Amino acid sequence: MSALAMAINSAGLQPGQGAGEGNNHLNSILPSEVVDVLSSISLRCVECSALYPAIEAGQSTLSSPRYRCECGGVLDVEMAFRLPKEHHMSARASNSKESSVFFDFDAGADDAPSAGAAWRQLFDERASAPPIWPISTDKQLLDASGVWRYRELILSTPEQYVVSRPEGNTGLYPVGIENCGAGRAGHRQIGIYAGLERFFLKHEGENPSGSFKDRGMTVGVTMAHMLGAKAVACASTGNTSASLASYAAQAGMRGIVFLPAGNVAGGKLAQTLAYGATTIQIRGDFDDAMRLVEQVCNELGIYLLNSLNPFRIEGQKAIGFEILQQLDWQAPDWLVLPAGNLGNTSAIGKAFRQAYQLGLISHMPRIASIQAAGANPFYRSFKQNFAVRESVQAETIATAIKIGNPVSYTRARQVIEESDGIVEEATDDEILAAKAIIDRAGIGCEPASATTLAGARKLVARGIIKRDERVVGVLTGNLLKDSKTGIPQETSGIVVDATLDAVRKVLAQ
Numbered sequence: 304m305s306a307l308a309m310a311i312n313s314a315g316l317q318p319g320q321g322a323g324e325g326n327n328h329l330n331s332i333l334p335s336e337v338v339d340v341l342s343s344i345s346l347r348c349v350e351c352s353a354l355y356p357a358i359e360a361g362q363s364t365l366s367s368p369r370y371r372c373e374c375g376g377v378l379d380v381e382m383a384f385r386l387p388k389e390h391h392m393s394a395r396a397s398n399s400k401e402s403s404v405f406f407d408f409d410a411g412a413d414d415a416p417s418a419g420a421a422w423r424q425l426f427d428e429r430a431s432a433p434p435i436w437p438i439s440t441d442k443q444l445l446d447a448s449g450v451w452r453y454r455e456l457i458l459s460t461p462e463q464y465v466v467s468r469p470e471g472n473t474g475l476y477p478v479g480i481e482n483c484g485a486g487r488a489g490h491r492q493i494g495i496y497a498g499l500e501r502f503f504l505k506h507e508g509e510n511p512s513g514s515f516k517d518r519g520m521t522v523g524v525t526m527a528h529m530l531g532a533k534a535v536a537c538a539s540t541g542n543t544s545a546s547l548a549s550y551a552a553q554a555g556m557r558g559i560v561f562l563p564a565g566n567v568a569g570g571k572l573a574q575t576l577a578y579g580a581t582t583i584q585i586r587g588d589f590d591d592a593m594r595l596v597e598q599v600c601n602e603l604g605i606y607l608l609n610s611l612n613p614f615r616i617e618g619q620k621a622i623g624f625e626i627l628q629q630l631d632w633q634a635p636d637w638l639v640l641p642a643g644n645l646g647n648t649s650a651i652g653k654a655f656r657q658a659y660q661l662g663l664i665s666h667m668p669r670i671a672s673i674q675a676a677g678a679n680p681f682y683r684s685f686k687q688n689f690a691v692r693e694s695v696q697a698e699t700i701a702t703a704i705k706i707g708n709p710v711s712y713t714r715a716r717q718v719i720e721e722s723d724g725i726v727e728e729a730t731d732d733e734i735l736a737a738k739a740i741i742d743r744a745g746i747g748c749e750p751a752s753a754t755t756l757a758g759a760r761k762l763v764a765r766g767i768i769k770r771d772e773r774v775v776g777v778l779t780g781n782l783l784k785d786s787k788t789g790i791p792q793e794t795s796g797i798v799v800d801a802t803l804d805a806v807r808k809v810l811a812q
């Protein structure tokens with residue numbers, strides 16, 4: 304048995320219980336409907352453009368999924384988009400060319416605007432049917448999910464394979480100086496701090512496990528389910544692990560997570576343990592954990608669910624689609640978000656590109672990715688016009704984005720270049736100051752999420768984002784994930800007698 308296999312087994316895995324004794328747990332015969340789905344998907348290397356089928360012709364098992372190109376590059380999903388039959392009529396009614404109901408990736412721009420109307424109608428119909436609890440049918444579950452509502456653009460799979468909480472449907476808060484309505488004086492403080500008149504915050508911390516990771520994870524675990532996987536694994540700074548643990552538990556799979564010891568916020572660790580994932584804390588940082596998990600998955604046939612897995616990126620695209628839908632398909636001028644491993648920058652950028660190509664929106668938003676100054680390899684590369692791919696030894700209080708060598712570098716670079724975007728950095732002090740503003744407005748977020756506001760403020764001050772532009776900022780994780788960093792602890796220690804007098808004294812301070 305190899306050293307890695309022994310390390311896994313010593314972490315508590317039993318033969319037949321997921322990974323064990325070198326067994327490959329992805330080699331079951333695939334049902335024909337799964338083969339059909341996989342046959343319609345290709346994987347394109349983002350470095351050298353090599354194209355791989357998701358499944359070879361005639362192949363009936365998938366013993367080792369491909370996560371990388373032969374050249375080492377990461378892969379990107381490509382597929383044709385098909386409107387469901389019942390919506391063909393509306394597409395035809397608004398477009399004389401019947402071919403417009405099928406969309407290859409490079410759909411003709413002429414067809415796009417009117418075809419976009421049919422797509423908008425489809426997604427708006429699904430969003431307007433409120434879920435009736437308890438959700439009892441697969442179809443209802445799919446429409447209720449803020450990911451599977453857009454399934455034709457993400458993964459068209461038979462309903463019985465979908466593993467969903469459901470997720471998404473997170474709040475989009477108007478917090479700008481002008482667009483902040485009555486009864487929101489507190490929220491307006493955020494717009495004042497950023498210097499933006501029309502500013503929205505998309506709170507992905509409102510997902511079931513408290514971070515945006517659920518969007519990619521529902522698709523990743525669904526794919527694991529389709530492939531008959533018994534065990535799934537990831538390396539994580541905490542949120543991916545909590546999400547993986549939750550979805551793996553729901554699906555009855557073994558979850559295995561690799562965490563950088565001592566560098567994961569308490570709430571995330573608690574979730575991961577509570578949901579029952581095998582939790583392996585390694586002596587090393589996230590980048591070490593990432594290297595290790597890839598080796599472990601390849602060797603033991605465990606399904607890898609880091610954002611290296613291209614289907615996770617497909618799920619995360621739904622953040623972009625949902626923002627556009629909540630804005631009634633009026634694309635914002637800017638999308639600002641935190642950047643660590645760069646999966647989210649890649650995914651939201653891809654969603655906007657595809658929405659534009661399909662005619663769902665009339666222009667591409669510009670993307671601003673914000674890194675912590677102590678974990679800023681992407682920022683450093685951007686400063687050199689991406690001439691060099693930088694990596695750093697990461698150090699920041701925002702542990703979620705404490706990443707020195709991001710996996711999705713090339714995907715994200717493409718997004719920044721094609722959207723005429725920008726990469727900015729924020730110091731820990733700037734992140735904490737921005738977090739205090741978001742927290743005190745009553746919205747709250749974890750430290751990494753506050754890079755969004757810190758970065759937006761800097762870009763407005765530099766005149767790059769204009770004060771009157773429409774800007775959406777993404778908050779990636781819930782306040783409760785990290786209840787220590789940047790939250791004033793001093794008043795929590797005050798205990799008083801249960802008398803009016805004692806309370807008066809406290810309130811007078």
Ligand code: F0G
Nearest residue numbers: 539540542543643644645646647779780
């Ligand atoms: N914000 C939060 C709260 C995160 O947890 C992460 C990443 C990011 C931002 C950065 O997103 O990696 O797509 O650029 N967390 C990963 C994890 C690395 O393991 O939970 P990214």
